[in-house]
Amino acid sequence: MSAAPILITGGAQRLGRHCAERLCDDGHPVIITYRRERPALEALRARGVVTLQADFGDQAGIRDFIVRLRETTSSLRAIVHNASDWLPDAEGDEAADNFEHLFRVHMLAPYLINLEARDLLEACGEPLRDIVHMTDYVATRGSRKHIAYAASKAGLENLTLSFAARYAPSIQVNTIAPAMIMLGENDDEAYAEKARAKSALGTIPGPGVIYESLRYLLDNRYVTGTTLPVDGGRHLR
Numbered sequence: 242m243s244a245a246p247i248l249i250t251g252g253a254q255r256l257g258r259h260c261a262e263r264l265c266d267d268g269h270p271v272i273i274t275y276r277r278e279r280p281a282l283e284a285l286r287a288r289g290v291v292t293l294q295a296d297f298g299d300q301a302g303i304r305d306f307i308v309r310l311r312e313t314t315s316s317l318r319a320i321v322h323n324a325s326d327w328l329p330d331a332e333g334d335e336a337a338d339n340f341e342h343l344f345r346v347h348m349l350a351p352y353l354i355n356l357e358a359r360d361l362l363e364a365c366g367e368p369l370r371d372i373v374h375m376t377d378y379v380a381t382r383g384s385r386k387h388i389a390y391a392a393s394k395a396g397l398e399n400l401t402l403s404f405a406a407r408y409a410p411s412i413q414v415n416t417i418a419p420a421m422i423m424l425g426e427n428d429d430e431a432y433a434e435k436a437r438a439k440s441a442l443g444t445i446p447g448p449g450v451i452y453e454s455l456r457y458l459l460d461n462r463y464v465t466g467t468t469l470p471v472d473g474g475r476h477l478r
């Protein structure tokens with residue numbers, strides 16, 4: 242029997258792509274979701290990664306993805322809810338739409354996928370099964386400019402507690418809560434310097450530390466309902 246795949250949502254770039262590539266290196270079958278086609282997807286497909294288009298911005302998009310996921314595989318080893326929109330707060334009439342959008346991407350999609358894919362995880366013949374929610378340091382601290390984003394990530398962190406309780410003992414459910422892991426393509430050195438100064442360790446580590454954290458959760462058979470901060474000691478500053 243072939244190994245059950247690991248699903249990473251939003252796996253076409255940055256942290257999600259890095260984890261998909263490392264899981265391939267470690268011999269895991271991988272499924273990723275993406276919104277828009279690009280060359281990086283061809284490279285992932287060449288490595289045998291299954292790529293499923295999905296837009297979690299509305300309920301229909303989420304449910305359409307779930308149907309196609311169930312057509313694609315009959316089991317899952319793990320689900321990593323990585324897909325995310327880092328949007329600042331909107332002004333005026335757009336504020337409510339922005340909030341609802343972030344709620345759907347960061348909370349409704351993980352909630353519905355977790356409910357509808359439970360049987361796929363239970364069908365995994367391996368001893369461990371995991372759900373990992375990617376949140377953010379600001380979920381527990383708030384953010385002046387990303388209020389809706391931070392609140393939706395806090396809600397995702399709370400989903401970890403509820404699903405961990407409901408899905409035990411067969412499925413472990415945990416959170417990884419990063420702070421600055423990698424810069425955006427438009428971030429300049431001044432921004433980088435400010436970002437480094439926000440953490441006690443004073444670095445911007447890159448996506449390897451996220452894969453190490455994911456590896457820890459996937460390999461550990463006695464961790465559930467937890468949040469793993471990966472933030473360089475941001476709370477110490």
Ligand SMILES: NC(=O)C1=CN([C@@H]2O[C@H](COP(=O)(O)OP(=O)(O)OC[C@H]3O[C@@H](n4cnc5c(N)ncnc54)[C@H](OP(=O)(O)O)[C@@H]3O)[C@@H](O)[C@H]2O)C=CC1
Nearest residue numbers: 251255256275276277296297298324325375420421422423
């Ligand atoms: N990078 C960092 O320093 C930090 C990251 N995090 C968290 O870690 C995770 C990974 O971060 P990072 O790699 O930077 O993430 P990205 O900003 O690169 O987003 C990851 C993917 O999410 C997908 N996505 C965005 N909106 C939607 C949507 N509506 N429907 C479906 N997919 C969507 C995008 O797909 P596509 O490109 O195909 O549109 C994108 O490739 C995220 O959850 C993030 O919040 C937390 C703190 C710091």
Ligand SMILES: Nc1nc2c(c(=O)[nH]1)N=C([C@H](O)[C@@H](O)CO)CN2
Nearest residue numbers: 325326327377419420421422423425
């Ligand atoms: N979906 C995303 N979420 C976040 C990103 C990102 O690029 N995409 N980046 C950050 C920042 O690195 C922030 O941690 C800097 O303080 C947060 N979330």
